Amino acid sequence: MLRNLQSTGAAIPKERHPGPGASIDKRLNTSDAPHMQNSKRTENSLPPGSLSNWMEALSPRRRELIRVVLEDPRAYVLLSVRDAAAKLSTDPATLVRLVQRMGFANYRAFQNYLHDLSIANATVLDGMQSPAVTIDMEENFERHVQLSTEQDVRNLNAVRTGLDTDRLKKLAKRIHQAKRRVILGGDLAECLVTYLEYQLATIGLPCITASSVGRSVHISQSAEKGDLFFAISFRKGLRQTVEGMQRAKERGAYCVGITGTYVSALARMADEFFVAPVESLSFIDSYTAPMGLLNQILVATANYKRGSSMDVLRKVAEEQRSGYRWYETE
DSSP, rough: SSSSSSSOOOOOOOOOOOOOOSSHHHHHHOOSSBBOOOOOOOTTOOOOSOOOHHTTOOHHHHHHHHHHHSSSSTTTTTTTTHHHHHHSOOOOHHHHHHHHHTTTHHHHHHHHHHHHHHHOOOOHHHHOOOHHHHOOOOOHHHHHHHHHHHHHHHHHHHHHHTOOOOHHHHHHHHHOSSSEEEEEEEEGGHHHHHHHHHHHHTTTOOOEEESSSSHHHHHHTOOOOTOOOEEEETTOOOHHHHHHHHHHHHHHHHEEEEEEEESSSHHHHHHOOOOOOOOSSSSOOHHHHHHHHHHHHHHHHHTTTTTHHHHHHHHHHHHHHHHHTTTOOO
16 A cells, blocks of 8 residues: 555544546545544645646646546556656656646655545456566465455554544444434445444444435435434445435435545545545455444444443343343253
8 A cells, every 4th residue: 555544533624535426527526525534644635626726727738647647547556756757758847746736745645646546446356456466476375365364454454543532432422312323335335334233223223224226315315404324335436325425414414424535425525434445455345444443433332321331231131141042052
């Protein structure tokens, strides 16, 4: 990774973050930004405004030059400024001045943005074709497994190092006080939706879940002020989840995004968002870090009103000791 993504750091004054979309202009629209997690993003912060704002200071020729990079970030993200400039048939100093004119602090900040953009747009083939697992490793089965585990550890470490207990406490308060708790997420993220809903119900905080398109539409259309919506999606973002959260927010619900990068649509649209990397050196998305993040949220929620949680858990424990659903050996 170019940097260690932070997942749950302190909220800072609003910055503007793009989410992926059908076009470069839409993807780089950075209005209505939510609270972020990380207060140490000097080299990772995005310039304010939209793509048109970024490009206003550039000449037409330089606009076309940078558009080539934005449309294929994976081809440039690992290149040094010298190599990137050579590939673009320009010189390094010109490229550095160009990204600074766009509003980035330096080329490293721009490179970090390309990294997030590459992750958001990755497909199942990209992990399998990563240079880290293709060079001299075609027949090295054990090394593939080892590198995959190491990537899981890096993802989880991003969540661990970004832990912000004050922010989690505020979220736990919202969870307890919400009129309705709703969790949106589909496709592979449905397993995370189910896990979060199950565990919240265990401590007496039932939730509504929506994992299908129709259900997401109907539930988000009935959202109102006082509701709390979680939206869980990674990479480009599942349309039903992103649009469901958008509808809920328009109707006054407080929306929390859980996603994998700072450039995702959920990060741009949510009232606040958490980043849990899902990078993988295989065809799968790694949910090690998202599970760690959900566990942080659950622990904070259970302990925010520890007394009431314990009252509910005593009944749960009784059922676990002698409930009919458990297999007993003779």
